[in-house]
Amino acid sequence: MRILLNRRLPSLRLLRYGNCVWNQHNQAGELAMNVNLSADEMAFRDQVRKFFAEKYPADIRFKTDNGIELERDDYIRWQKILYAQGWAAINWPVEYGGTGWSAVQKYIFANEIAEANAPDMVPFGVKMVAPVIYTFGNEAQKQRFLPDILQSNAWWCQGYSEPGSGSDLASLKTRAERMHDHYLVNGTKTWTTLAHMADWIFCLVRTSSDVARRQEGISFLLIDMNTPGVSVKPIITIEGEREVNEVHFENVRVPFGNLIGEEGKGWTYGKVLLQHERTNLAGTARSIFQMRRLKARAMQALHGGEPLMNDRNFARKFAATEIELKALEYTDLRTLAAVAIGKAPGPESSILKIRGTEVSQAIAALCMEAAGYYALPWIPSQYSVGFPVAERIGLGSETRTSLRYFNNRKASIYGGSNEIQKNIISKHVLGL
Amino acid sequence: MDFSLTEEQEMLVESVSRFIDNDYDFDGRQKNAASETGFSNELWRTFAELGWTAVPFSEADGGLGGGPVELMLMMQQFGRGLVIEPFLANIVLAGGVLRRLATTEQKSRWLQPLIAGELQAALGFAEPQGRFNSADVATVAKRAGDGFVLNGRKNLVLNGGNAALIIIPARTSGKQKDRSGITLFAIDGGSAGITRKAYKTVDGHQAAEISLADVRVAPKAVLGDIGLGFDTLQSVMDEATLAVSAEAIGIIRAMHDKTVEYTKNRVQFGVPIGSFQALQHRLVDTLVACEQTYSLLLWTAMVCAANDPAASRAISALKYQVGSAGMHVAREAVQLHGGMGVTWELDIAHFFKRMTSIELLFGNTDYHLDRYVSLS
Numbered sequence: 001m002r003i004l005l006n007r008r009l010p011s012l013r014l015l016r017y018g019n020c021v022w023n024q025h026n027q028a029g030e031l032a033m034n035v036n037l038s039a040d041e042m043a044f045r046d047q048v049r050k051f052f053a054e055k056y057p058a059d060i061r062f063k064t065d066n067g068i069e070l071e072r073d074d075y076i077r078w079q080k081i082l083y084a085q086g087w088a089a090i091n092w093p094v095e096y097g098g099t100g101w102s103a104v105q106k107y108i109f110a111n112e113i114a115e116a117n118a119p120d121m122v123p124f125g126v127k128m129v130a131p132v133i134y135t136f137g138n139e140a141q142k143q144r145f146l147p148d149i150l151q152s153n154a155w156w157c158q159g160y161s162e163p164g165s166g167s168d169l170a171s172l173k174t175r176a177e178r179m180h181d182h183y184l185v186n187g188t189k190t191w192t193t194l195a196h197m198a199d200w201i202f203c204l205v206r207t208s209s210d211v212a213r214r215q216e217g218i219s220f221l222l223i224d225m226n227t228p229g230v231s232v233k234p235i236i237t238i239e240g241e242r243e244v245n246e247v248h249f250e251n252v253r254v255p256f257g258n259l260i261g262e263e264g265k266g267w268t269y270g271k272v273l274l275q276h277e278r279t280n281l282a283g284t285a286r287s288i289f290q291m292r293r294l295k296a297r298a299m300q301a302l303h304g305g306e307p308l309m310n311d312r313n314f315a316r317k318f319a320a321t322e323i324e325l326k327a328l329e330y331t332d333l334r335t336l337a338a339v340a341i342g343k344a345p346g347p348e349s350s351i352l353k354i355r356g357t358e359v360s361q362a363i364a365a366l367c368m369e370a371a372g373y374y375a376l377p378w379i380p381s382q383y384s385v386g387f388p389v390a391e392r393i394g395l396g397s398e399t400r401t402s403l404r405y406f407n408n409r410k411a412s413i414y415g416g417s418n419e420i421q422k423n424i425i426s427k428h429v430l431g432l
Numbered sequence: 433m434d435f436s437l438t439e440e441q442e443m444l445v446e447s448v449s450r451f452i453d454n455d456y457d458f459d460g461r462q463k464n465a466a467s468e469t470g471f472s473n474e475l476w477r478t479f480a481e482l483g484w485t486a487v488p489f490s491e492a493d494g495g496l497g498g499g500p501v502e503l504m505l506m507m508q509q510f511g512r513g514l515v516i517e518p519f520l521a522n523i524v525l526a527g528g529v530l531r532r533l534a535t536t537e538q539k540s541r542w543l544q545p546l547i548a549g550e551l552q553a554a555l556g557f558a559e560p561q562g563r564f565n566s567a568d569v570a571t572v573a574k575r576a577g578d579g580f581v582l583n584g585r586k587n588l589v590l591n592g593g594n595a596a597l598i599i600i601p602a603r604t605s606g607k608q609k610d611r612s613g614i615t616l617f618a619i620d621g622g623s624a625g626i627t628r629k630a631y632k633t634v635d636g637h638q639a640a641e642i643s644l645a646d647v648r649v650a651p652k653a654v655l656g657d658i659g660l661g662f663d664t665l666q667s668v669m670d671e672a673t674l675a676v677s678a679e680a681i682g683i684i685r686a687m688h689d690k691t692v693e694y695t696k697n698r699v700q701f702g703v704p705i706g707s708f709q710a711l712q713h714r715l716v717d718t719l720v721a722c723e724q725t726y727s728l729l730l731w732t733a734m735v736c737a738a739n740d741p742a743a744s745r746a747i748s749a750l751k752y753q754v755g756s757a758g759m760h761v762a763r764e765a766v767q768l769h770g771g772m773g774v775t776w777e778l779d780i781a782h783f784f785k786r787m788t789s790i791e792l793l794f795g796n797t798d799y800h801l802d803r804y805v806s807l808s
Contacts, residue, residue, distance in 0.1 A: 166770050168700035191771050236776035238766075238785070239634075302561040305568065313798040368788070369796065372563050373588040376789055378634040393629055393641050395560075402634050406785065409766050410774045417770060419710065 037108075045108045052116035055081050064117045067383050067399025069241075072155070072197045079121055079152035088150050089126050096134050096142070097150045103340035107333070114285035122194065125149040125156035128273050129202040132220065136261040136269050145222070159189040159203035159223070159247060160270070167420050169204070170214040170267065174249060176205040176221055183207075183221065183259070185229075185252040191414065195232045195245040198225050204270050207263050220266035222258040223249075239406040240380055282356035284329045290363050291322060297395070298370050308370055317369075321362045328355050347428035350421035357411035357418065364405040371401045378402065435730060437505070444498075445505050447482060452513035458779045461514055461636070469594050470638030471517045480549025485523055489531055493539060494547055500736035503671070504678040504729060511682025514782055516636050521591030522546060524675045526553030528668035529599050529616060533656035542597050542618060554595035554621075556586030556642060557669060557794075564795035566601070566669055567611045567662055571644065573602035580604075580654075582617065582625075582647040592640030593630025596621045600644065604659050616661040617653045624648070635786040670747050673794045674736060677747075677754045680790045681722070681729050684758050687765035687783050688718045694769055711768060718764050721757035728753045745807035748800040754790065755797030762787040 037045060060074050082088045090106055092098030101109070113120060121127065130149050133141055148154040165172040174187025185205060195201065201223050208217035223230065229252035234242045261269055295318070298308040308314050332352055368375040374394040382392045383400055394401075412418045426432045437445065456475075464472040479485050487502050489495020496502075503524070510519060523546070530543045530553075545551035562568030571584025582602050592598065598619050606613025619626070625647035630640040656664060692715055695706030705711055728750050735746040762784045766773035773780045791797065 161771070164699075166700065167705075168702075171700070171702075238774045238776060238781035240776060302563070305561040305563065308563075311798075313802070368792070373558055373792065374560075375792060376588060376633045376635075376639070377631045379631050393631060406634065406781075406788075407774075409763075409784070410771070412767060413770055413774065417767075422710070 037104075041104055041108065044105055045112065048109055048112040049115075051085060051087075052112055052118060055085065056116055056118045057081070060119075061117065063385075064119065065399075066389050067403075068385060068387075069383060070119060071385070075119060075122055076152050076155075078119060082121065083151050088121060088152070089130065091127065092130065092150075093134065096130075096146050103336045107336055110285045111288075114289045117289065122155065124158050124193070124198070124202075125152075125154065125200075128158060129156050129200075129222070132202070132260060132269050132273050135272065136220070136265075140257070141222075141260065154199045155194070155197050156200045156202060157192050157195045157198035157225075157247075159192060159201045161191045162188055163190050163246075167417055169270075170218070172204055172206060172218065174203065174205045175209075176207050176219060176254065178207065178263075179253075182256060183254045185221070185223065185249045185254055187249050189247045189249075190235070190244075192232075192245045192247045193243060195225070195247050196234065196242070201225055201230075201247060202260075204266050207266075211264075215267040217264050218266040218270070219263050220260040220269045221254055222260065223252065223254050224258075227252050227254065229253075237407060238409060239403045240378065241403065241407070243407070282328060282332045282352035283360055284325065284332050284356065287325055287356075287360055287363055288329070290360075290367075291318075291325060294318070294363065294367055294370060297367075302395075314366075314369065318366060321359065321366060324355070324362070325359050328352070328359055331355065347424050350416075350424045353415060354412075354418045354421050360411055361408055364408045367401045368405050371395065375402045375405070437501075441502060441505060444487070444502060445509065448484065448506050448509040451478075451482070452509055452515070456513045456515065458514065458782075461516060462782075465516050465632070465636035470632060470636075476517050477549045479517060479519065480547070484519070485527075485549055486547045488523060488527065489543070489547060493531065494544055495531075500671070500674060500733045503675055504733045507675045507678035508682035508685075511679035511786075512686045514636070514683075514779065514786060518552070518591040518594070518637075520672060520675055520679075521555070521595070522551075522553050524672045525555035525557065525590065525668060526595075526597065526599055528671055529555060529655060529664060530618075532664050532667065533616065533661075534618075538618065538652070538655065546597075551596055552591060552594040553597040553599070554589050554591045554640075555599045555668070556589045556592070556601065557665070557672075558586060558588050560585060560587045564799045565609065566665055567614065568609050569601050569603045569614050570608050571600065571602040573604050573615060573617065573649075575604075576648065579648060579650045580617065582619075582644045582649060584644050586642045586644075588633075589628075589640045589642050591638065592642055593628055593638055595640075598626075598642065599655065600642075601661055601665055606659075611662045613659045614661045614665065615658050616655040616665065617649055618655050619647065619649055619653060633789060635789040636782060637789070666744075669794055670744055671736075673747050673751050673800075674732060676790045676793050677732070677750045678729055680754045680758045680787060681726055683783050683787050683790075684718075684725065684761040684765075685722050687780065687787075688715070688722050688761055690780060691715065691718070691765040691768050694772075698770075705768075714764055714768065718761045721761050725750075725753050725757045742807075745804055748795075748804040748807065751795065751800040752797050752804060755800070758787055759791055759797075 057078065060070065060078055063070055063074065079088060087099060089098045090101060090109060094100040126149055130146060133145050149156065160169060162172050162174060174185065174189060176183040176185045189203065203221045203223055204218050205221050206217055207219040211217035229250040231248045233246045233248065235244045235246060236242055237244060295309065298314065300307060335348060335352060377393050379393060380403065381387060483496060484506060486495040487498035487506065491497050527543065527546055530539065530546065534543055542551060546553055557566050559568060559570055561570060571582060571586065573580040573582045582600060584602060586600065589598065598621050600617045600619055601614050602617055603613055604615040625645045627643045628640045630638060632638050695711055695715065696704050698705050732746040732750040736743045765780055766784050769778065769780050772778050775781060795803070
C-alpha cells in the first residue's frame, strides 16, 4: 500500500508542520497518494486472510459474531494460536519475538482481524507493559516476563488510576515503602480492566514524597496478583456487567527485583506506555466493520415495512458518520506513515483518541436508532453461553446493541479523557 | 403573562416533591427495579392513597379532574426521582384510553380499580415492524360469532408482564398502515392464546413482548367504535409524549445540578475541576439547554391545556427539543463525572439510561421533527 510517503512516489514529500505530519500535493494538483497494495502487500493480505479463515476457531467466531461474551480461556486459546503463528506481538522488536512488520503490514493485519471479527490480543501485557519491560527493564526481567506475555501464559492488568487520581494521575497515593529486602505496598487502584482474570498487575506507585515535582518519586512496579494482601473488588458499569475492578493493596510485599528501571523514574516509563495506549485507541478498522454490519441491518426490510436505510434522516446520519470515519482512517494512516519513517507517535495520537472514540460512540448511537424499540430490553443473560440465539428478544441481526452503547460511554473517559487529550494537543501541538 | 401555579397545583407539586425527597431513595429504587414485578406494589398503593393515580381523570369517574399541566408537574418530579412505578403505563397509556372510550360498565370494571391502584394495565402501542408509527397495525381482529379472534404481536408493552388488563389495537379493516380500521380491545392478560415474554428495560423499568394466537374476545371487550380507534390512540400517545418529555426535564435538570455539584467537589490538579473554564462553559451550555427545554415544556402544556388544534405539533416540537437538548445534557453529565459517571453505583448512569429510553419512546427526535414539519 502506498500511503503518503511512498518512496516510489517522488512527487510526494513530507512537511513538518508544527508537530503534525502533512503531505504535499503533487504538481498535477492531485493528492499524491495511492492506496493500492503492491503485489507483495497483496500476497501478505491474502496470507493473513487465509490464516483467519482457517485458524480462528469456529466456536469463538460464533461467540463474537453473536455478541456472546468471551471467557478467559477463549482469549488464551486464541492468543496461543496467534503466538504459534508468530503474530502475537506485532509491535515488538524481532529480537524479543515481534513480527518486524512494516507499518503497512500492521495496517493490513488490523483490517483483517477486524474483518474476521476476531478479538485483539488483550492489550495490557503485550501492548502496554511489554514495551516498558523491553525498553527499560533489565535482562533478568526481560527473560522472566516477556516469554510468558508472548505465549499468553500470564495475564496482565494495569494499575494506574486511583479513586482520587484520574485525570490527575501524578497525584497518585499508592505507596511502596522500601524495607530491608522488599517494597511494602499499600493503596488502591481503580478502573482496573479484567483484574479479576489477571495474574500480574503493573503499577505506578509512590516511592518518595520528598520531591520537587509530583511526577518525581513515582516508580514502576510489577506485582504478582497472588501475593498476600492483594484483593480485587468488582465495579459494575452502567450497562450492568463486570469489566473493571478496584484493586486493593494491604501490606503487599514486592521483591526489589520487580522494580522496572530506576526508582522514582516510573512517570517517564509510564508516559511512554500511555502513548502506546493512545495509538491503539482510534479503532478505525473495527469501526469500519461495525458500520458495515449496521448498514446490512438497516438494509433489511422489516416485515411489511421499509428498510431503515430508505429513511432519509437515517441515511444522512449514516453518511455523515461514514465520512467522519473516512477522515479518521486517513488521519490514522498519516500517523502510521510518520511511524514508518521512524518517528514515535507524538501528541497527534491524541487526535486519534478523541475522534476515534467520538466516531465509535456515534456508531453505537446509530445502532441504537436502528434497533428502535428493540434497543430497550435489558437482558444480559441472553448473551451468555448456551442461551439459544433464536430465542433472544430483539431483531435477529443485532447483538448487544444497548449493552455496547452504554458501555461505550466510557471510551471518551478512559485512556486519558478526551478533555485531557485536548490539553495535550493545546500544550504540545499548539504551544499554548 | 402568568406562569404561576394554582393553589391546587402547588399542593400537587409539594406532595410529589416531598415524597421524592423523603420516601423515594435511589437504593430502594434499585432494589425494587431488580424485583420480579420491577417496582414496589406498596409504593404504588401509596401513589393511589395520595390521589396521584386519580389526577388525570374526571370527577365523574372518581378522578381529580387534572389536565396536561398537572400531568407535566407530576412527571417532572417523577423524572427527578427516577421513579420506576408504572404511572405512564397504567395511568397515562391504559388509563388514557379507558378515560376516553370506556362505557360506564367498562369503567367500573377497569378504570375504578386502576385509579384505586388495584389493577395493573398496559397498552400495546407498538408492533415490531411499525417502528414509531402507531397506525402500522398488523395485528388482526376477525369477527367470530358475536365476538372477535385476535392474532398478532406487540413489542415493548410497558408494564406488559404485570398487566391484568392489556389494551390491544387491532385491525378490523383496511390495510396495514391505514388510520381507519383500527379497533381497541380490552383483553384479560391471562386469556388463552396470549404469550408474554416479560423483561426489564435498560432504564430499570419493565415491559413485555406479547404475541396473540387466536385470542377470543367477547363484544364487551371492544373500547369505543369499531374501526375508529386510531384518533384516540393518537391522542393518548400525544399525552404520553408530553408526559415523558416532562419526565425528561426532571431528569436533565437533576443531571445538570448533580454535575455542577460534582465539579465543585471533585479535586484534580489541586483544584476543583469546576474551576476550569473549559468545563464551566460546558456547564453553562447544559444550563441553557435545560432552561430552553423547560420553556418549551411550559408552552406545550399551555397549548394542550387550551385544547388548541396545534397541540400535536407543539408536542412534536417539545419531543424534538427533549431528544436533542436532553441527550446533550445527559452525555455531558456522564462525561464530566468521569469514570464515576459510567458506574452502576451512581445514579447519573441511570438518569442517562432513562433519558436514552425517552429519546426513543413514542418516536425519536427525527420522527418528531418530521411530524412537526408535516403538521406545520
